[in-house]
Amino acid sequence: MSAIRHALNTKREDDFAAWYQEVVSAADMAEESGVRGCMVIKPWGYGIWERIQRLMDDRIKAAGVQNCYFPIFIPLANFEREAAHVEGFAKEMAVVTHHRLIADGKGGLIPDPEAKLEEPLVVRPTSETIIGDAMARWIQSWRDLPLLTNQWANVVRWEMRTRMFLRTSEFLWQEGHTAHADADDALGETHRALEMYRACAEEDLAMPVVAGEKPENERFPGALETWSIEAMMQDGKALQAGTSHYLGTNFAHAAGIKYQDSEGSEQFCHTTSWGVSTRLIGGVIMTHGDDDGLRVPPRIAPHQVVILPMLRDKPEDEDLLAYCEEVRAALAGQLALGEPIRVLLDKRPGKAAAKRWDWVRKGAPVIIEVGSRDMSEGKLAVLRRDAIWNLENGKTAFSFTPREEFAAGASRLLEDIQANLFNEARERRDSNITRDVTSMDELAAFYADDKRYPGWVEVQWSKPTGKALDVVVEQLKALKLTIRNVPKGSEPADGACIFTGADAVERILVARAY
């Protein structure tokens, strides 16, 4: 096997964190904005987010959930109510205190002391409390239930250490908020949303996940149950990629969300909330990226096929462009994965080879180069981004295909790439969950071994709560580990808890995590 010259400077195995940063930049996904903790999402990154939004929104609407929009500002009083109600209430938020700037007399501007708000406003970190207020207005009787709402919005949580897409002060997300007549119905919705996230992650993002319940210490403040999907990144760490909360009647009590049941008595609603964010894009990068950049699964690729004409600044270019335009139109008229194929004919000035590597780094699923010889032979030079190297000779693995043949197989090709990316990631996940660790010593030894791929460990435990759980969390923290979740549908327990030695009641996933 010849040496391959990869498109990135950093290899995953050398420095995964630096590699991640390089992909974000080399694939032109996002960049620092100069504003503390906030990023600029560039067209390719935002295009991927738009695709995720579209597919998730279709799933949300299909479930009968209706989109709304709620104010970005939340009165302090709402948080006082929550703080009284919830112990783990987080307070790192952007606080608006003034509504005007004035000149400071020295050429600068300052908040106008005359324009100080009577009550400061908080930039929403999440919208439970303000949507709770609306629900209390909107719900009168059992006929109004379930009330299923969702919002696509920006939220702000002041973060000290930020990392693009994974943890930023401002991020984009959707937050579903629903109210139900009883616990059963609310739990049903909690699981519907969780299953929707699993399906979207696996089918759309080609990112295999483990869906399960978070332990008590990782619950959303105020929730009775928090469920998550966890994805395994290529460095073996876990990424929490979406959460779904059953909130019981806690938020309903705080906001007064009540209804009259069919017998005329007043009841508190049971509520849920669930969300995914631009963090998913970080998950896509760390699931599918390779040493040449990103590989975008076709379902969420803004352009699934990119056509690069090898222009020479000569009159013949016109014929070549016409030929490429024919190829483009033929593909755009076809369906793949249930939608018209998204094809870009990239006519920008510049050498085709330079543009090819741009699109390799960005991870367009299929790249087609067309030169005048290809045109005269009626062929296309086709590169699959999920298999760009000829491992025999270390060169790019172009296949030269008659255009009709390519067009006829384009839909299958994209489906194949989608499946291939998923299968590769699923195999990595499945072969890296260890299930034979039966003591804390073994667990410590497992993660102490630097040469071994870390992955996740599934252990049995007795599900301690309160202070006893705190002790377990501390033990794990010393190993830089966290409990990810109790996988849905995992084997029943049949041994001893590795923390307490008592009889285990279930199995939990333990891992290093983002």
Place this chain on the structure above:
Amino acid sequence: MSAIRHALNTKREDDFAAWYQEVVSAADMAEESGVRGCMVIKPWGYGIWERIQRLMDDRIKAAGVQNCYFPIFIPLANFEREAAHVEGFAKEMAVVTHHRLIADGKGGLIPDPEAKLEEPLVVRPTSETIIGDAMARWIQSWRDLPLLTNQWANVVRWEMRTRMFLRTSEFLWQEGHTAHADADDALGETHRALEMYRACAEEDLAMPVVAGEKPENERFPGALETWSIEAMMQDGKALQAGTSHYLGTNFAHAAGIKYQDSEGSEQFCHTTSWGVSTRLIGGVIMTHGDDDGLRVPPRIAPHQVVILPMLRDKPEDEDLLAYCEEVRAALAGQLALGEPIRVLLDKRPGKAAAKRWDWVRKGAPVIIEVGSRDMSEGKLAVLRRDAIWNLENGKTAFSFTPREEFAAGASRLLEDIQANLFNEARERRDSNITRDVTSMDELAAFYADDKRYPGWVEVQWSKPTGKALDVVVEQLKALKLTIRNVPKGSEPADGACIFTGADAVERILVARAY
């Protein structure tokens, strides 16, 4: 003609402002949030916004503009730069000064004095300056031009007097920002965006507009030219529904947006910006609403056809629902106005008549009621929202149509309603622009006549600038009038300026406005 009992309490002719508020509420579009100046956009209102977004976004993408996302927070320094640069700089903005809340010891929360920001951040009122910074990073050479970006986002401008959709402290919009090599190219983009807005307003929203250039005093601060589309509301007032600005090199100088031209010398870019907002929804209401509520043009209706089964809580309901579902599926499988027909089968509990009036007030273009007799006859009771009254007898104008016949004509019906709403509004606009006013006295007399539909007046003027223009603006202000724009393609001037008496150089539209 029998007396019609309309669905709203307030008639347009009695109190247009109160009527507007009633439509917003009765059509379930939006409501006060309890947060100063911010509204909650409810599902029907937000659904209309999603439709407008989708159609506008298609137009934006078709023009080669790429969506991005920029931070919600803008450093004070950017505004200091702008304030130095721009005289008319508006300062009513939400200012973030702290990043944490702490308990005040009395059960409340306060901004943590320890967490005061070194430099306050402003919640974006518009993103020229932060996008300008990005452009300065992204553009090196002429090859990078034109740079065409757009953002869908929320923005905040602190407003003292707010009105739902028309003027709120937080609103949703899109803001296009582009950079070009020269004035010609930038002006071309300014006009492309303006034409896109005209087409979207007229073709999608069925809202006729006049596109033209704003006078100097109404320019966006820092712009060399500001163009607008102006729509005539049913009370005769003008609504500025979208703007497109040619910014010259002003913002490029402030942010350092430069490029190397093909000869290697450094040049400043010419930039543009253009935006429309949720204000468009206010325009739709005041263009198409009637005394029964809203009428939503089919292209932007979240549901174009609503089917209401007349359920009786009896076993026969099942057959009726199955029949309605067949009708729904047959319609959903068809195209109208280039997209699959959006049909809702409304199975909610409640009487069909009550639900009918719900959908009348919301303005679904076509409402279908189906009872068991209709089912047995294979018919549907069809109500066109743009013609719900039988003027002969004052009753609702249901037509009873065989289902196959209805399905066969559904696409044409929706096209017809779209065209009908547009034509009705266009006729109102065209017959209410007065062109024979030749003096200030006549203008004053025109608007003093309370019995007359006010409409707009097109007058000739000498295009005074600076202080001379200020005098004109004050004169008009005394009559509660403003200059809307200089309509594109209006007749050349051939008389005297009604303000100065000098030779006129062009014609301007004068109107009361929102």
